[in-house]
Amino acid sequence: MDTDDDFLSAMSSEDDMLPEDDSENEDMSGVEDFGFDDEPDPDIDMHKEIGAKKRVAYDVSFKVYQPGDIQKQQDDLIDEVNMILDISKEEAAILLRHFRWNKERLIEDYMDRPGKVLDAAGLSRSAAGPPKMETIPGFTCDICCEDGPGLQSFAIKCGHRYCVDCYRHYLSQKIREEGEAARIQCPSEGCSLIIDARSLDILVTPELTERYHELLNRTYVEDKETLKWCPAPDCQNAIECGVKKKDLDRVVPTVSCLCGHRFCFGCILNDHQPAPCELVKKWLKKCADDSETANWISANTKECPKCNSTIEKNGGCNHMTCRKCKHEFCWMCMGLWSEHGTAWYSCNRYEEKSGTEARDAQARSRVSLERYLHYYNRYANHEQSARLDKDIYVKTEKKMVQLQKESGMSWIEVQYLNSASQALQTCRQTLMWTYAFAFYLARNNLTEIFEDNQKDLEMAVEALSAMFEKPVTELADPKLKVEIMDKTSYCNRRRVILLEDTAMNLAEGRWTFNVELTGSGANGGPSTRR
Amino acid sequence: MASQKRIAKELAECTSSPPQGMTIKLPNDSDIHKWHVTLEGPEGTVYAGGKFGIIVSLPTDYPFKAPSITFSTRIYHPNVTNDSLGNICLGLLKPENWKPSSRLSSVLEAVRALLVEPQPDDPLEARIADEYRQDRKEFDKNARSYVQRYAKGPVKFESGGGESGGGSTSNTGGGGN
Numbered sequence: 001m002d003t004d005d006d007f008l009s010a011m012s013s014e015d016d017m018l019p020e021d022d023s024e025n026e027d028m029s030g031v032e033d034f035g036f037d038d039e040p041d042p043d044i045d046m047h048k049e050i051g052a053k054k055r056v057a058y059d060v061s062f063k064v065y066q067p068g069d070i071q072k073q074q075d076d077l078i079d080e081v082n083m084i085l086d087i088s089k090e091e092a093a094i095l096l097r098h099f100r101w102n103k104e105r106l107i108e109d110y111m112d113r114p115g116k117v118l119d120a121a122g123l124s125r126s127a128a129g130p131p132k133m134e135t136i137p138g139f140t141c142d143i144c145c146e147d148g149p150g151l152q153s154f155a156i157k158c159g160h161r162y163c164v165d166c167y168r169h170y171l172s173q174k175i176r177e178e179g180e181a182a183r184i185q186c187p188s189e190g191c192s193l194i195i196d197a198r199s200l201d202i203l204v205t206p207e208l209t210e211r212y213h214e215l216l217n218r219t220y221v222e223d224k225e226t227l228k229w230c231p232a233p234d235c236q237n238a239i240e241c242g243v244k245k246k247d248l249d250r251v252v253p254t255v256s257c258l259c260g261h262r263f264c265f266g267c268i269l270n271d272h273q274p275a276p277c278e279l280v281k282k283w284l285k286k287c288a289d290d291s292e293t294a295n296w297i298s299a300n301t302k303e304c305p306k307c308n309s310t311i312e313k314n315g316g317c318n319h320m321t322c323r324k325c326k327h328e329f330c331w332m333c334m335g336l337w338s339e340h341g342t343a344w345y346s347c348n349r350y351e352e353k354s355g356t357e358a359r360d361a362q363a364r365s366r367v368s369l370e371r372y373l374h375y376y377n378r379y380a381n382h383e384q385s386a387r388l389d390k391d392i393y394v395k396t397e398k399k400m401v402q403l404q405k406e407s408g409m410s411w412i413e414v415q416y417l418n419s420a421s422q423a424l425q426t427c428r429q430t431l432m433w434t435y436a437f438a439f440y441l442a443r444n445n446l447t448e449i450f451e452d453n454q455k456d457l458e459m460a461v462e463a464l465s466a467m468f469e470k471p472v473t474e475l476a477d478p479k480l481k482v483e484i485m486d487k488t489s490y491c492n493r494r495r496v497i498l499l500e501d502t503a504m505n506l507a508e509g510r511w512t513f514n515v516e517l518t519g520s521g522a523n524g525g526p527s528t529r530r
Numbered sequence: 531m532a533s534q535k536r537i538a539k540e541l542a543e544c545t546s547s548p549p550q551g552m553t554i555k556l557p558n559d560s561d562i563h564k565w566h567v568t569l570e571g572p573e574g575t576v577y578a579g580g581k582f583g584i585i586v587s588l589p590t591d592y593p594f595k596a597p598s599i600t601f602s603t604r605i606y607h608p609n610v611t612n613d614s615l616g617n618i619c620l621g622l623l624k625p626e627n628w629k630p631s632s633r634l635s636s637v638l639e640a641v642r643a644l645l646v647e648p649q650p651d652d653p654l655e656a657r658i659a660d661e662y663r664q665d666r667k668e669f670d671k672n673a674r675s676y677v678q679r680y681a682k683g684p685v686k687f688e689s690g691g692g693e694s695g696g697g698s699t700s701n702t703g704g705g706g707n
Contacts, residue, residue, distance in 0.1 A: 187629050190629075
């Protein structure tokens with residue numbers, strides 16, 4: 001995994017750097033290709049990959065935090081506020097949560113009107129001693145109505161006192177069943193005082209503590225716009241990325257977690273470069289919608305003019321007989337067949353205006369359907385291949401073991417198969433989304449360049465795929481090994497070039513889409529390059 | 531359990547000094563988790579003269595979880611479902627608002643207050659809420675006709691029983707008026 005520094009330095013002033021960057025990449029690719037033929041060393045390949053990655057336009061800077069980091073960040077912020085404002089850590093924590101961890105705003109507001117801020121956060125101002133459990137003679141708990149002697153009771157600053165059992169029961173209800181942690185109020189009706197962290201630490205039983213702290217951490221990440229959880233199952237890391245929601249029509253912020261999961265920071269879906277989030281949303285909706293079924297029906301069928309049954313013409317002549325009502329009509333003009341004599345082409349209504357309109361509408365519908373299906377089939381094909389990732393990976397591992405046995409190659413020497421498999425997966429993922437992206441692109445010069453890039457990448461991927469699936473006996477051939485390594489690096493490079501091009505044009509608002517993107521600028525004027 | 535003592539205390543309070551216009555009974559003396567409440571339609575409202583059955587069910591976790599309240603008598607009201615379930619929308623009963631120190635008497639008073647002043651901005655029955663806001667005369671008429679049809683005579687506590695079977699057909703007549 002690359003270091004954080006790489007990512008941080010990646011995207012400072014992309015706009016200025018990009019054009020140069022592009023040419024550099026092209027240059028490098030030539031050199032690399034050449035060098036590779038005599039010197040197939042996977043390590044060199046890796047280094048150059050990283051070198052290229054540092055400067056590409058589609059990379060956004062981000063940072064991965066593990067659970068310990070998240071805890072530490074919170075503690076640091078709490079310490080800082082605790083020192084600056086001279087309030088207890090518990091109060092600092094509550095205030096920070098109240099202000100959604102916006103330290104600057106908290107400090108500013110608190111300096112202006114401390115009383116108001118404390119009230120709003122549920123911290124009353126009366127400074128009593130530290131919270132503790134007490135036994136008070138003659139006390140009756142208002143929740144369970146117990147009044148036995150020696151009943152332990154507890155109250156936070158508001159003084160609403162309940163027995164410890166009820167308090168605990170209340171907290172476990174809130175923490176375990178309602179998933180509350182940072183903003184649990186006093187159990188008294190109408191009292192909105194928030195139970196502070198120190199009181200919670202006294203009251204929360206050991207079996208709840210873990211859950212409680214987990215929930216607290218969660219509010220920290222969820223409250224911050226720049227932080228998001230990695231959506232991979234069982235992954236506890238969070239990712240920080242500075243890309244704002246309003247920028248999503250300009251950039252596709254793809255991040256990758258330490259657990260290996262790559263996803264879009266904007267919408268949390270799996271990596272969908274080069275398509276911007278909004279197009280992805282539209283595309284997925286379109287694919288899920290029944291509207292396409294309806295589209296198919298309207299493009300491929302007509303209704304019987306008599307009984308309105310839907311009829312699909314599956315070949316043969318234009319003399320139609322409805323199977324249901326036995327109505328005989330002409331498929332061309334939908335008129336009565338009896339008026340046509342024996343030759344349908346003498347159909348005199350053929351040129352009539354209404355007939356023409358109906359046919360035009362049908363033709364348009366058919367063309368739009370065909371267009372959609374063109375992109376969809378290619379998208380779905382790559383999606384399916386991407387879904388087979390796991391199989392491919394398992395197969396690769398088997399092949400690598402087999403190859404080690406049969407050809408006597410060392411573990412490190414068969415790693416090129418692993419690289420090839422990785423490249424195939426990533427490239428297919430990208431290709432899949434290029435088709436969704438292309439579906440929404442209006443045609444112009446840029447589209448041509450895009451399609452060329454797409455074609456290059458796709459051809460390279462298919463070629464690599466074919467090599468990759470050869471039997472082990474052939475894979476052992478050193479010549480094929482070199483070819484696979486060449487192709488792998490070529491695929492990766494073509495992918496970089498394609499993403500580079502789309503990301504640059506997206507950042508500069510040069511793409512013209514045939515749908516509205518809600519953000520500004522994405523629909524900039526039709527494009528000539530510079 | 532702790533909740534037994536609390537419920538017993540609340541029940542004693544509610545039967546000795548019941549909330550205004552209400553009588554409270556246990557359908558089964560051995561089960562204090564189910565209460566039957568008879569509510570008289572508040573005077574000066576369209577529900578006056580009617581008697582409404584309310585079923586109060588207390589969860590085993592009461593008072594840490596909110597009770598559930600349903601109308602067993604059909605009622606024409608923006609905040610009560612217009613069906614045999616009689617579900618009711620009360621902010622007080624939502625998990626985020628419920629506090630273990632909340633009392634059933636205040637819940638029942640809130641139900642009564644809802645009859646005095648419906649909350650059309652937070653409706654369960656959007657159509658009735660619209661009517662309440664835009665055509666009060668029509669709403670009043672429908673509400674009164676429901677009272678005549680369902681809320682006279684002995685109060686029933688079996689929701690979804692024989693009465694509401696007949697109710698569904700006559701209901702369409704009532705709504706269409």
